[in-house]
Amino acid sequence: MTMAPTAAQQASVGPLPEGITLPLPQQGLSVEDERTVRKQELAAAFRVFGKFGFSEGVAGHITARDPGNPEQFWVNPFGMAFSQVKVSDLILVDHDGTVVEGRRPVNRAAFVIHSQVHQARPEVVAAAHTHSLNGKAFSTLGIKLDPITQDSCAFFEDHGLYDDYVGVVNDVEEGRRIGLALGAHKAVILQNHGLLTVGQSVAEAAWYFLTMERSCQAQLLAMAAGTPKLIDDETARTVRGQISGALPGWFQFRPLWDQIIQDEPGLFD
Numbered sequence: 001m002t003m004a005p006t007a008a009q010q011a012s013v014g015p016l017p018e019g020i021t022l023p024l025p026q027q028g029l030s031v032e033d034e035r036t037v038r039k040q041e042l043a044a045a046f047r048v049f050g051k052f053g054f055s056e057g058v059a060g061h062i063t064a065r066d067p068g069n070p071e072q073f074w075v076n077p078f079g080m081a082f083s084q085v086k087v088s089d090l091i092l093v094d095h096d097g098t099v100v101e102g103r104r105p106v107n108r109a110a111f112v113i114h115s116q117v118h119q120a121r122p123e124v125v126a127a128a129h130t131h132s133l134n135g136k137a138f139s140t141l142g143i144k145l146d147p148i149t150q151d152s153c154a155f156f157e158d159h160g161l162y163d164d165y166v167g168v169v170n171d172v173e174e175g176r177r178i179g180l181a182l183g184a185h186k187a188v189i190l191q192n193h194g195l196l197t198v199g200q201s202v203a204e205a206a207w208y209f210l211t212m213e214r215s216c217q218a219q220l221l222a223m224a225a226g227t228p229k230l231i232d233d234e235t236a237r238t239v240r241g242q243i244s245g246a247l248p249g250w251f252q253f254r255p256l257w258d259q260i261i262q263d264e265p266g267l268f269d
Contacts, residue, residue, distance in 0.1 A: 041202035050083030060130030077104035116175035126205035135195035138216035147236035152215040156236040204249030
């Protein structure tokens, strides 16, 4: 949808020539319409993740806080392939792990991790976590991403490291510790496990997962070839401010959204 930007959005995208518009997040929606938007973005994000090969058996989940009840969130059904998730398949669970709406159970790890992240970060709408190949490979190093590319600068001083892997996350207390490691950041590396990103929209959380996964891949390749040259701190902070944020994250996901709804229109069923 194209629409006139709000003042905050206009400041982010800069002045546009008369008659030129950009797709922007819809504003002032009713609870019902906002729920529809979040569920459609959630289904689309799963299909995109499926195309990127992020599925690993039954592991992985993306959640979206329900706009009508912030103590509940929408998530993928346990055991369903990312590439097959439709809007009607999504299940609604509360922070106790009880299925409020839907026909299938929730992955306990999804409930344990995401319930604590959502509780720790009230402003966060969505969280994404999968066992993507480069993310889990990089996580074994026990280090954070370095500012070695323009894209990786989005995470400079804006991601945490959870370095206390103790097995499959089945304990709410471990979910709480992951939330603490995330802190106020957009992402956290779960050592020996993978990546987790958050956003003020599903699209934002999904985009930062995608670009963080690619940034992990770039750093792994660079480290295998030699010693990467770091971007200096001041420049890295400047670039982060230029390419990072709620609106840039939402907008970067937009081309993938356009592609997936064209290629797989059934995802809104």
